Amino acid sequence: MGSSGLVKKTNGYLGVTEPISWSGPSEVDVLKTQELEKFLSDAGLYESQEEAVSREEVLGRLDQIVKVWIKNVSRARGFSEQFVQEANAKIFTFGSYRLGVHGPGADIDTLCVGPKHATREEDFFVELHNMLAEMPEVSELHPVPDAHVPVMGFKFNGVSIDLLYARLSLWVIPEDLDISVDSILQNADEQTVRSLNGCRVTDQILRLVPNIQSFRTTLRCMRLWAKRRGIYSNVAGFLGGINWALLVARICQLYPNALPSMLVSRFFRVFTQWRWPNPVMLCNIEEGSLGLPVWDPRRNPRDRHHQMPIITPAYPCMNSSYNVSSSTLRVMTEEFKRGHEVCEAMEVNKADWNTLCEPYPxxxxxxxxxxxxxxxxxxxxxxxxxxxxxxxxxxxxxxxxxxxxxxxxxxxxxxxxxxxxxxxxxxxxxxxxxxxxxxxxxxxxxxxxxxxxxxxxxxxxxxxxxxxxxxxxxxxxxxxxxxxxxxxxxxxxxxxxxxxxxxxxxxxxxxxxxxxxxxxxxxxxxxxxxxxxxxxxxxxxxxxxxxxxGSVQVPEGSEKHIPPVPACGTFSDKEAEHLAMKPVDGLAESGTGLSEAAIESKKRKLEAVQSDCSPIDSKRLAVELKETEHMAVKSPEAVANASSKEDEALAIKKITNGSPTNPASLPEEIDELEDYNMQVPAQKFEAGLNSNSVELSxxxxxxxxxxxxxxxxxxxxxxxxxxxxxxxxxxxxxxxxxxxxxxxxxxxxxxxxxxxxxxxx
Incomplete structure (x- = not known):
């Protein structure tokens, strides 16, 4: 899947719907992608070769440490020496490092997988913790055993590590263990399922994108954009790293042959039109054979409250973004719209990547x-x-x-x-x-x-x-x-x-x-x-x-001014229609097409008239200019391009306006997810305004x-x-x-x- 060649159009595709476009990149796309890669490099998003080698060495050393640890635990449990020698534990990575989009100084999310006789409470958070505490390479060691996903954070030779633990129902952990199979979850406790989920989701994402390199470059751009625009944080109610990865992966599925520059543009085009809470999914949701709960708003009332469902692709499939509120969804939706507008301006060279990623004021x-x-x-x-x-x-x-x-x-x-x-x-x-x-x-x-x-x-x-x-x-x-x-x-x-x-x-x-x-x-x-x-x-x-x-009373304001009524006046539709019937400055009344030069001439005249604020000429030229643009001479290439855009717009509308077309996307068939509106009607709010407030002591x-x-x-x-x-x-x-x-x-x-x-x- 990670090859750089084009993905051929076949009956098979990645995702729950067919791609929107199979088209390959144009010369402009190639140039813009090169500009994007330079922009990301100048922004300092790529680590040096020296730092990359240091990370690999740290991970190798950590893997050796947990192997020594599990042998010590097995020996302490009274197992035979032969069993002790066969005892094994293994380190896996997930998150941005596993996806290949980490930057300099980023944490490495790691998972230690151990056998059934090595407990989390005593062996991982006590024995392994004590081993690490005695090592001079380890600093800032902080265990968090009571977290929803128990974790041990520390620095190893200056590299930040977040270490989770998964206790499998196996006596011996094979070195070639495949944690992507669902049977790995058999008889696992909740903490183990949550800990394994990070690795399983990350690996599944990489399997479900058509081109890994394009996915990585696009994701780097979207992560930078989200951080600069202030919407990168699941704790604050926005989206975190895994959420952005899932959204970008879905765009890669919809445009399997596109380069990163186009994928960024299409990201905003698609999600500007997305009708939340319709879910974003990379694959069909399967119930599995282990009986673990999966995301399903028909069965689970809590799932109906989710504002912006982004579903993880690994069993058990869950909503990765239920922290999103109506307020933060509004902020992100506005940012998607702005991103779409900037990308449109970039197509006509009126904006660049710096414009797109300008920090939010x-x-x-x-x-x-x-x-x-x-x-x-x-x-x-x-x-x-x-x-x-x-x-x-x-x-x-x-x-x-x-x-x-x-x-x-x-x-x-x-x-x-x-x-x-x-x-x-x-x-x-x-x-x-x-x-x-x-x-x-x-x-x-x-x-x-x-x-x-x-x-x-x-x-x-x-x-x-x-x-x-x-x-x-x-x-x-x-x-x-x-x-x-x-x-x-x-x-x-x-x-x-x-x-x-x-x-x-x-x-x-x-x-x-x-x-x-x-x-x-x-x-x-x-x-x-x-x-x-x-x-x-x-x-x-x-x-x-x-x-x-004491109480503070201040006028409540909004962030935008309502555009004022133009001082040049207004006219009724009939007056405008009457004015539009009169030719102005030699404007052709025939049905023949006009050149772009003629249209530009009309635009300049319209701007000149509007600058003088003449209501009659302004209204008349505005109407005639619109008709003039429709009569413009279009090349066959322009006509074909317009047709392609119309087809793409229809495809986007079909995907974003409803649930996936594949009825198997959910455990049971579902035609369309209802737009669960959890807001209280405005009438109730107005009634509430008349009630008395409780004074605080x-x-x-x-x-x-x-x-x-x-x-x-x-x-x-x-x-x-x-x-x-x-x-x-x-x-x-x-x-x-x-x-x-x-x-x-x-x-x-x-x-x-x-x-x-x-x-x-």
Whole structure:
């Protein structure tokens, strides 16, 4: 599958549908792909040969270590010396390293496969841990045995390793073990199934793409684009590495002979039109013979809540992206549209790869933000506290969506920012705006004070705390965003906007928007979206203290201005039709085609007339120009190209508008997945606005008892949180509208702090 030759059109194909196009690359595609590869190289995405050799040596050394470890374990269990010599353990890789898209300094996701007599709790996390701790090559050793996917993180000769363990129901692990067969899961516990899933999915992806090299280059580009545009983080509710790999693999299936430059363009073209929650699948979903649950929205109510299903191709097939919320889906959908527009501009040489991957100006995009500040007493405590808080931040987005019935949208920044003047502190940010396209009501308010208090209560349930761990939540406006989030600590100046005749800012054209995007207020979105999470389990009881605070009322704003009504006036359809009947400046009235030069001449005249803001000529020339363009002389090549684009558009529409055509794609036949709309009707939201809000006490002391385990898996990029944990009804309804306000408000009381004290009230 990894050959560079063209894939021939046959009755067989990879994927659940036929490809959209079997066409091979053009000369332009070859040139643009070369430009893309140079762009990726200049961006520093490829490791040096020296680093590649170092990684291979580390993996070889690690494989030797686990083989010695399993022999020691077997000997300690009292097995015969012959059995001890036959005992074996084996190292596998997965993730970006296995896919071949890792960059310099990236972690290596590894899996240790051991026999049935080597336990996870005693042998892996105790015996192997102790062996590694005694080695001078090993540093920063951090076991996380209670994680959803138990992991041991460390550095070996400077190379970061995340090591998982899978305990198979075999007495001896063969050196040629094939973990892709489903029987490997027989009698395996849940942790082993989850641990094996990473390797099995990665290997299956490589089997299901028609050209591995094109897949890798395309995936490198999409990962860079997603990081710079701020949508690379499954912990924050966006997509992580495995999700982007699955999406790119699907595009490779739909265009099996395309080069990376075209695959990137088609990625945006397809997913701009995709009708979520229709799932993205690389192969049919099979139930298997082991009875493990698979993704199926007809049988599993939880699966119906998923906003953006991206299904893993290995048994048991699961949704890899159930962390996505309606707010983060909105952000990604808008980014897909922007990417599609930039790629269209690239086709006519009006944009380049730098334009596509310009960093998203997060701190210029919204008028209102939430700032979440955390602190600890030392670096190690801060790292642990960060891991816990990051694993809970996504729930704040879900809670706000729930309590405002989807009317207040959130845009979480996937990274964290540190004020260098303050030790052991960092901050997170979230943009806020009213749902676009929904009419606002006079005096409408969004009171999310109780929502934020509930979130802080959830964060306060972290039982592995240490003294000094604090979280504070503030509401800030754009002009008050702290300077440490900007490069160099300098707030960029905002260019003055020329006013239109009505005094409102003029609407931007698409080309102007593309040229300006990412050039003002750029945040370093590519950093800090993956954090190792290590927790101390010595404490399981704490007290939550909320400091006094007052409410803050600010006008709620959106990120975009509504385009103003043109000052030159408007005309009815009949007037426009009447004006269009009159020839202008020798415009041919016959049905003959016009040259491109004639069309350009008409365009220049139209622009000249519009610059003088003449309503009659502007409207008339606009109508006649449209007719003129239809009469343009088209070459046979242009006609064929247009026909090909129409066929492609129809094929994309067929694939994106419904479920896979193969009825076997799900365990049982299903004609089309319903668009499960989980949003509460707007009428209920409006009714909720009239209810009374619950005032929060100035000081709360809440004693929290019980054991809450840390389930954060950001180390290995596997999601755990499910929206169902937010199904409980909020303790307060949105605040009633204030008749004295003219604009919708966000009422927030967010300056309180939470401290983990370890004492019961």
């Amino acid at each position: 997060f701190f210029e995009a919204y008028k209102n933000y939430l700032e979440i500040d955390i602190a600890a007493e030392n670096e190690d405590d801060l790292r642990k506290w960060k891991g816990w808080v990051e694993s809970r931040l996504r729930t704040l987005t879900l809670k706000i969506e729930r309590d405002t019935f989807g009317m207040l949208q959130c845009h979480p920044h996937p990274g964290d920012f540190c004020d260098k003047t303050k030790l052991f502190q960092c901050s997170y940010f979230m943009g806020l705006q009213r749902k676009q396209g929904v009419p606002s009501h006079e005096g409408e308010q969004f009171d999310i004070r109780a929502t934020v208090e509930e979130f802080k209560l959830t964060v306060g349930m972290y039982t592995l705390w240490k003294t000094g761990m604090v979280i504070q939540v503030h509401h800030i406006k754009r002009r008050n965003v702290p300077l440490f989030v900007f490069p160099g600590g300098v707030r960029p100046s905002r260019p003055a906007k020329p006013a239109a005749a009505d005094g409102q800012p003029p609407a931007k054209t698409k080309s102007q928007s593309l040229a300006q995007a990412g050039k003002v207020g750029v945040a370093a979105l590519s950093n800090g979206d993956k954090t190792a999470v290590i927790m101390d389990e010595s404490i399981n009881r704490m007290a939550l203290v909320t400091d006094p605070s 100035a000081v709360k002391e809440i004693a929290i008892a019980g054991t809450i385990h840390n389930d954060d898996k950001s180390i290995i990029g596997i999601e755990e949180l499910e929206p169902m944990e937010l199904s409980a009804i909020s303790s307060s309804a949105p605040a009633s509208a204030s008749n004295t306000q003219r604009k919708p408000l966000i009422r927030i009381s967010l300056s309180s702090s939470v401290k983990a004290t370890g004492k019961t009230a």
